[in-house]
Amino acid sequence: MIYQIVLAFAATLIITLILGKLGIPVLRSLHAQQSIREEGPESHQAKAGTPTMGGTFMMIAMIIGIAIFAPWNVATGMLLFLTIGHALLGFFDDFVKSVKKRNLGLTAKQKLLGQFILAAVFCYFITEILVIPTTLWIPVADINVNLGWGYYVLAFLIIVGSTNAVNLTDGLDGLAAGTSAVAAIAFAVIGLIHNMPSVAVFGAIVCAICVGFLAFNINPAKVFMGDTGSLALGGAFAGMAILTKTELLLVIIGGIFVMEALSVIIQVISFKTRGVRVFKMSPIHHHFELSGWSEQTVVNRFWLGGALLAVLGVLLAVR
Template sequence: MMEKVIFFTIILGFLITVLLSPVFIPFLRRLKFGQSIREEGPKSHQKKSGTPTMGGLMILLSVVVTTLVMTYKFTEPTMKTYMLLFVMLGFGLLGFLDDFIKVVMKRNLGLTSRQKLLGQIVISVIFYFVLMQNDFSTSITIPLIDKSFDLGWFYVVFIVFWLVGFSNAINLTDGLDGLVSGTSAISFGAFAVLAWSQSQFEISIFSVAIVGAVLGFLVFNAHPAKVFMGDTGSLALGGAIAAIAILTKMEILLILIGGVFVIETLSVILQVISFKSTGRRIFRMSPLHHHYELVGWSEWRVVVTFWSVGLLFAALGIYIEVWL
């Protein structure tokens, strides 16, 4: 029975996004919600200037509708269902404000880093307190060695770091057509399988709803992209995948399953440290996907390679959790 639920959840999420896109994309274009391209980015990206952004709104709408319809019809919504939606929509709202300031108010940097961080922390702390009110475990488990450590009061710091860190990690990865759409579909798909293995079907449905929504978005976001998800989508997806990892108690495994996002973030951190301490750059440009563009790879080759690496990480994560 649940196999059919998962199948129809993917289909519904996919169809909602695909059917929304032909209406929503021209609407964004008429409102002149076009992407501004950083001057310091690869020169080849300047031609993307003006491409409609904030397409993440389609993803969020699709996920909310699909999750609620499928959950109410085939199982019972739980605290975890509503907390996943809360985190996704909360981070999505921050991203929307950031995008709105960039494209409508013409302030290219959007929200200040302090404003964005404060919003992320507030959402994360609310998430933590709701979990504590429901007697949620404050321990984390290290894969492979199967050792658990109770973080106690420090767990709130861990949750904030995880939600903020991964929301920003996916945001950094969102720099090429279809890159985040594909890699996030793979990562959320892996967590859908793992949540299923734990019989946490409400989390599995939410995860699969995101898979369907981002695959539908990919139809219009693949190179050459007709729409970008913007921070509205990338921050929401990052917060959602971190929340899923926390609720399934696979927090540390997220480092592996979301390995592409982690590597992209590390490339930025290493680049900044190297340049500030030695005046030299490790990569031609960070995040890492831009480095490969500048060494001569086509955009499509970079994206497909990163998808492949993400698929390997996801498969390895499932293998470690389920079979080892």
Template sequence: MTLSATIITIFVSFLLSVILAPIVIPYLRKMKFGQSIREEGPESHQKKAGTPTMGGLIFITSIIVSTIGLSFYFDKLTTQSIVLLIILVGFGAIGFLDDFIKVVLKRNLGLTSIQKLIGQIIISIIAYFLLKLGPFDTSLAIPFTNIDFSLGQFYVAFLIFWLVGFSNAVNLSDGLDGLVSGTAAVAFVTFAVLALTFEQTDIAIFAFSVAGALLGFLLFNKNPAKVFMGDTGSLALGGSLAMVSILVKQELMLVIVGIIFVVETLSVILQVISFKTTGKRIFKMSPIHHHFELSGWNERKIVTVFWAVGFVAAMFVVLMEVL
């Protein structure tokens, strides 16, 4: 995949998002698909109530169109491409149902945790068996070493854990304007570069398409956001990012590339454990981006710092693996 092909891929998906957003956002507003804000959240977030959500539909559509179109153009539509689209659409559909129940049916909790988990597991298993139709490596590589070990038949359990875990990690991180859009774009570009290094053009096309679509969406999602991605977008992104890491066979590298998502999730886990065992909270509020808000940081500063951390982690991986 040449540099020009890479630029074309990013530009096409970016342009699609930029074109779709002004069409979709007014429709979401007209249908009263406005975000409801948790009362227990930071008080400063109450002004965001009513901002259109389910904006993930914008970049999901862009990704589908650009991935299929460019894969055909470059003659690179493969089983792996299809699996990535299944994860994107499947996890996005679960998020859409969750958003729809919250926003339209006015049930604040949306889908139950069990309902979401069952849906995610089913889609993950479907993806696994599609991959097993061809040669599929069930080993895990230790980052920055030549060491790997095979999980054999237990790999399916790891795959489910990885997809469910990171889809929910990205979902937890989606609490500030532009935070996930920017951080995820950097992560997908990183794995696209790794895919190119391993001559996996089909995966690179998908990952660059996601990055371009997110950058286009970010124009409308940055502070002050005109639209939120909702669970529709965050679950789709998290599941897709995990699957890209699996297909590139750099699964554990995602812990570094997606360090922001990992830290956000750990902050929630530690907060719950601490409160249930000692009755005390480690953070003023979790996920950790809310802790910084309540510590006096403004939203733009938090997002900028988190983007920077994600970028440094991504550059470290690229320098170690590619250069």
């Protein structure tokens, strides 16, 4: 099993590197360019015009890797469905904004509707076909709480929260890809621990596309993943957490993503209720930049934090 996981990782990594070399010129020819927030850090203005939608070749590499190496079963199919479904949502949004040059893209309601449909289909199949219980495992205490229909609400919140949190993290060169790589390998190990080959191989393949993408996304980035990649990665993590019944561990393993999302929520609530900004800018990676940290310093320290949290999550997963 471990040999299969290593082989899947290595092959998918090579496929991602090849597709990246071929795909970036295509994105340039389509003028799929990243737009930079005017109110963002001044140093980011130099990134204007960098190709985006790099998540497209990440997803193609993932599909190829899964078709070759992953077990062909319902669990793999549902992980692929949730990931690619969110990739398509992100792709449409990226395409409208970056290629068609329409600033609005998908509205928040349209995105939420798409995520709701994906979550509903995913939850139906895993509970009715895979017969995964509607229980929530509490780490450390090692108890299971039956949530009944409440579990569907929880699953929806996990899926929406995870996708949006990874999306918010994708703001610095290499940040989302690096933190996603360590989170993915953590779920690959959890898949091994729980004897779930589908999750183990899937996690290794997701890690591979993130590492391969980093070759082009490390500072200075030659391409950005866009919503195509970030929403898809969030969907992948939510799916793996739900299938392995480690939903609460996702909060730890994806701690960097949670921190990024919370910083935005805190900033918005504080400004709307008190007129005060808690952070110099949100998401929080921009706060550290404006506090004097270089972009690469922020990324490196967030990678380290993500790695430590991933190890903690894996240790807690051992029952």
